[in-house]
């Protein structure tokens with residue numbers, strides 16, 4: 001019987017350029033090794049919890065050593081029984097998500113099949129992408145327009161950005177004006193056949209979010225993301241739907257279970273759900289969430305922001321997902337060190353990805369890069385700009 005021999009944990013960064021990364025200066029990669037030498041890779045969420053997540057993965061490792069890696073459903077249920085808090089702990093759920101991804105990578109390698117093959121088979125020959133992470137250091141409308149044109153010249157037919165500068169909870173009229181002018185500049189730069197998606201990062205209280213959504217409706221965004229704080233604020237989302245029923249609202253990057261997805265869907269508050277494979281329990285959790293969203297007729301736009309192993313895993317999921325709307329990608333905007341974590345990137349072709357028909361994740365992890373960029377430490381903290389902001393955008397341009 002094949003058994004799990006070890007789980008190695010690599011937090012990697014090139015801190016020399018890390019702040020150049022539009023997002024996530026550290027990537028947490030897991031490497032699951034079986035007794036007969038096969039390896040499977042997964043990825044966890046970094047942000048301001050790198051050390052805690054590494055410790056949480058070590059807990060999963062204790063449980064997994066000696067287990068049969070292919071009993072994926074059984075292993076989740078057993079760990080759920082022992083862990084006790086996995087549905088309440090972000091560290092616990094991202095730790096397990098990373099290992100679940102690696103178990104699926106291993107299964108694909110043993111079956112000589114891409115993961116999409118046993119997640120329902122190939123549904124999408126190609127996957128439409130939207131760009132994120134492209135607008136670092138953009139402050140004025142012209143900055144955004146200039147970079148948006150570059151994104152289109154790369155082949156993207158959709159792009160997401162957060163136009164709200166340094167505002168949090170509340171936003172004054174000038175701030176709203178700045179945001180509207182940035183969005184207008186991008187819309188005019190890219191034209192009506194390129195979708196714009198408005199990211200809010202869950203930064204506003206309900207009154208501000210209502211004002212913001214009404215102001216953004218004129219641009220017909222593909223969706224507006226996390227308009228209010230993400231704490232399952234059902235009343236807030238309901239008020240926004242009431243004042244702007246024509247605007248599609250997207251949430252979900254921070255949900256950690258199918259039960260949280262249900263709470264959002266059963267109230268009719270979400271038009272697009274954005275689960276993330278690195279914190280929604282890997283392929284096991286994403287499969288459950290996909291089935292649930294289908295019963296509500298809701299489309300998926302999986303969140304995908306941290307690293308290239310997550311990127312490859314998410315595309316494998318997308319390839320077999322019927323109710324897929326569009327796929328987020330930072331990949332083309334990461335610094336080279338992060339792209340170097342895998343050897344054979346999945347190339348963007350005219351705004352779409354074709355998922356490789358190769359075993360497991362379909363990409364080869366660069367093991368040399370993992371060891372050379374191994375990093376003991378935490379995501380850099382910057383008082384003047386939260387880590388979740390695309391670098392250099394937490395600024396205003398109108399002098400009040």
Ligand SMILES: O=C(O)[C@H](O)[C@@H](O)[C@H](O)[C@H](O)CO
Pocket residue numbers: 023047132199201253303304305328387388389390
């Ligand atoms: O939609 C997204 O991709 C996210 O909101 C990112 O922009 C965040 O910075 C990151 O996920 C924080 O962990």
Ligand SMILES: [Mg+2]
Pocket residue numbers: 199201225226253
């Ligand atoms: Mg987001």
